[in-house]
Amino acid sequence: MSARITKWVMLVAAVVVLGWDVYVTVNDVKGDTISELLRTWAWKWPTIPFVCGVVLGHLFWNVDRLINKWRKIYVLWGVCASILAVDILWVENVAPVLPAVLGVVIGHWLWPQPKSS
Numbered sequence: 001m002s003a004r005i006t007k008w009v010m011l012v013a014a015v016v017v018l019g020w021d022v023y024v025t026v027n028d029v030k031g032d033t034i035s036e037l038l039r040t041w042a043w044k045w046p047t048i049p050f051v052c053g054v055v056l057g058h059l060f061w062n063v064d065r066l067i068n069k070w071r072k073i074y075v076l077w078g079v080c081a082s083i084l085a086v087d088i089l090w091v092e093n094v095a096p097v098l099p100a101v102l103g104v105v106i107g108h109w110l111w112p113q114p115k116s117s
Helices: 002-026 034-044 047-060 069-089 097-110
Strands: none
Touching: 002 034, 034 047, 047 069, 047 097, 069 097
């Protein structure tokens, strides 16, 4: 039952986000689509591409089995808190790909997801 509800919530969220993005794409205001805002913010705050990378590493770079799951999750929280602290000192205009790649690796090593059977 819970998986079915999750699928519906994800579908509704995707439709709402897509609908909103189409709406703001056709209006006269420039720079207000989701992708434009994320791209602009990513150059200012490394946390955004880092978190996206962590989620991608978690979802798509699976492991055979989980080992010491909770310790790794606590370390992940510490790393995320550190990245948020770096936002305060961040030098703008540094390529967002750097924190994104770091996020993918950290998402895989510190928040792994077991392979589906």
